[in-house]
Amino acid sequence: MGKTTVNLEPETPFHTLTVDQVAQHYNTSILEGISSEEAAQRLQTYGTNELEGDGGIKWYKVLWRQFANVLVCVLIAACALSFATGDYAEGGVIVFIIVMNAGIGFWQEFSAEQTMEALRNMSSPTAQIIRDETRVTVPNNQVVPGDIMIFEDGDVIGADCRLFEVFNLETDEALLTGESLPVQKNLELIESPEQPLGDRLNMVFSSTTVVKGRAKGIVTSTGMKTQIGKIATSLLQADTHESTPLQKRLNKLAWCVFIAALFLVVVVFGVHNFVYSKEVAIYAISVSIAIIPEGLVAVVTLTMAFGVRRMAAFKAIVRRLSSLESLGAVTNICSDKTGTLTQSKMVAVRMWFPADGYYRVSGTGFVPEGEIFRQGEVAEDSTNEEKVDTGAGSNSYLRAIQVASLCNMSELRRTQHPETHGEWSAIGDPTEIALQVLAHKAGLPKPDLVAQGFNLIAEFPFDSSVKRMSVLYQAPTTAEGPGDHFIFMKGATERILSCCSAYREGDKEVSILSEKGGSRTAFESMIAEKMETLAEKGLRVLTLAYRKFDVVPGVDLVHGLVREEVETNMVFLGLVGIYDPPRAESRPAVLKCYEAGIRVHMLTGDHPSTAAAIAKEVAIIPEDVPVHNNPLIMTAAQFDSMSDEEVDRLAELPRVVARCSPDTKVKMIAALHRRKMFATMTGDGVNDSPSLKAADVGIAMGQSGSDVAKQAADIVLTDDNFSTIVQAVAEGRRMFANIQKFVQHLMSANVAEIVILVIGLAIKDKDGHALFPMSAVEILLLNMITSAPPAMGLGLELPSETSMREPPRSAKQGIFSFEVVMDTFIYGLAMGILSFASFCIVLFGFQDGPLVGTDCNSHWSEGCDGVFKARATGYTAMTLLILVHAINCRALREPGWTIKNLKTLNTNNTLWLSIIIGSLLVFPVLYIPGFNHTVFKHTYLTYEWGLVIVDVILFILFAELYKFIKRRTMKPLSGGTDAETEMDRMRTYTMQGDSVLEVKATK
Missing domain, CATH: 3.40.50.1000 (HAD superfamily/HAD-like)
Structure with missing residues (x-):
């Protein structure tokens, strides 16, 4: 539109300005709003509509959380002990692992927090505004001064606004004024610039809530320039960083691991008769490190972030x-139903009136193009249809169209925007839009009626407790004097009928108790029959009614009316059937x-x-x-x-509950x-x-x-x-299953390492010290570099083909189900035994045993070469077994090494790349001279590779045999049912009926 930005002083008393003055200040139109281009410019000028310091991500808090957990504390203690015992290489590696773990965790969690912050902004209260002549929904932080904002019942107001259209608007301003009662708003000009905030009735303020009614206003202040911004308080702060049930369970796991680590340290010292030495201390460090799943926190964070992003991707x-x-x-x-199971693209397709019978309406959507045909008493009598001319029809028909048009707050118009010129757009509730389109097709659109002189006096908005809406209009003034006042009403049939005492037949109003009606019960039965005919076609049925309203002198027609008194003695007009396709x-x-x-x-x-x-x-x-x-x-x-x-x-x-109220929903949940x-x-x-x-x-x-x-x-x-x-729901199942997969993978590796180290206590060197089957640095490398990346890949696994064919898990079921715990220990024992067996075969079968060298836990020498080769063999075997085990963990029971399953690895780049890279990293760790002896306390391999390959093959065979036994002996996971079985079960239940329902139905 080419509008320019107008800068105003933040203290401008907008409540003292007329609507035209405010619109002129901000160069906006109350009908068209501002353009998207102008909004972008104003966003640069005024800034986003946010409070400073509201929510946000504190990087230092995220960083602190990487160190403030039990697992890292154990590592820090191990690091301190390593430096205290003079093992600087091992201490340095532990420091590197801690820093790397914190860095990875910080990056992942900070990214996750940024994602969550963005999503919180998306789900925070949005604003309904008019831009480019069209009603749109935008995040609150994108609202700018000059926007035309629309408020409805239940909305949280996103900015300070000068009102220009009000219908029964009441707001809760307790946040600003402390006043507990809702404030009723109006459009009256206020002269005093110093008027107290609570008395500025032509303004609404950011963060207050619409309690009742609806309105439109011009945005005057945003962000820190709003009244709520001035006192630096926000009702809509972001969610706090609260631990989820999963995180709480993992915290308990961390404490269990910590206690187990302390127990194993005591065991190590107990085996050595509680005599302290550097070697014993280092072995204790190794054992405590082995039981800690160092990558667990980072993997959980990554899985959560991935789950949140996937959910956002499908809306x-x-x-x-x-x-x-x-x-x-x-x-x-x-x-x-409406808008969730259905398209919320409502269109009025049928009508029925007592004197005229049924009508059919053609056309779709909210494009007011279509024709209306009278069918008579047979709803599907297309052979004898009679087209109704625009603006013509019986008195009942015309009065009903008048009600549909005026008891209606929606707007229908052609846009004038260059890009969408000539297209029809609609603003309002889908049901009301359908009625407004019907009025356009009948030739009585609301703008035309208003132009003729129909004047809205008061409105009683739709309320879910009464399920109807009423408006008070004054008819056009004629030469004979002021027009009459009329109450127009629409809503649920049973709620309208209870307000009616007569019905319209042609140009007459006939009492329900007349000869034709016979009694209220007979009349209501007749209406119920007609409504059933429409409802059986899947149509939502609304009822229209009206009455002439006699004005009592001295009564305030805006604020002095009582709804219960106004909505009585109504005249029934007819039914409208609206279709909302699934x-x-x-x-x-x-x-x-x-x-x-x-x-x-x-x-x-x-x-x-x-x-x-x-x-x-x-x-x-x-x-x-x-x-x-x-x-x-x-x-x-x-x-x-x-x-x-x-x-x-x-x-x-019940599978279907009709005429549902909010209380019914609560009762259903309780049941x-x-x-x-x-x-x-x-x-x-x-x-x-x-x-x-x-x-x-x-x-x-x-x-x-x-x-x-x-x-x-x-x-x-x-x-x-x-x-x-x-x-x-499918995503929730995927995430829970993946958490079980990577926890099993990580903990299996820890069990395997503990098996090696605990059994290894039995092997002594010539000085009587326990010989380390693995060094502390090897264990750290296994946990952080070998085990953690595949675990992350498992956390990103796509849903399995059977995930939505399995029964829902129990809400009380934690990650550690019996099967997961059993798998963790069995796979861990298998990997530990195979790795330790390779260590022993090399040490005792191919080398000279542990009694040749001296201090082989700390230094390489010719006499320790056999120990170093055995340690390298055990480490390499464990590395490849852990990587291979990631394939097993992709499914609890399905074969992992079938061609079909291996082909699906290309759907998870993180997993297969981590396996390849983890395998390749073995070579520099084994073969870099000096680095292998000094840091990892092992040496290179030659013929020992044969043992490693045998270990891998044996483990794969064992895993497939174990899964085969589980499939044969354990209850199948699949527990869903096909649709026809479920339908048959419902048919059987329907035929049997239910005595409780029958008793209640007859009351």
């Missing part, structure tokens, strides 16, 4: 790391849930027949089961009326928890916060969700898509 933002660990245990998914990916995602042993529940505010129709389309329930008297399908009234004991007696919880299930719950509204917090994993909608819901959730979906939830 799931992790707000709490603990939820990433919990997803693999999910047994039930409770999902909303997402193409919803049905395959639900079927995948069945294979994974996960049950899906739909909790929606729609009519039971509508909900059931969509549930059948996406395979939540079988297509051939009845809707009525089906225990799988309940209304919220039925479900809520049951006691906890009655709910617990149900053989199965699942009593059945020891692990559940996720989706939500988008302010009132969904309790259920999101009650669920094991709360998932908020990023597009349609309120900021309050996002703050209460553990995960935010940026695409509001059910299939993303299933992908998130």
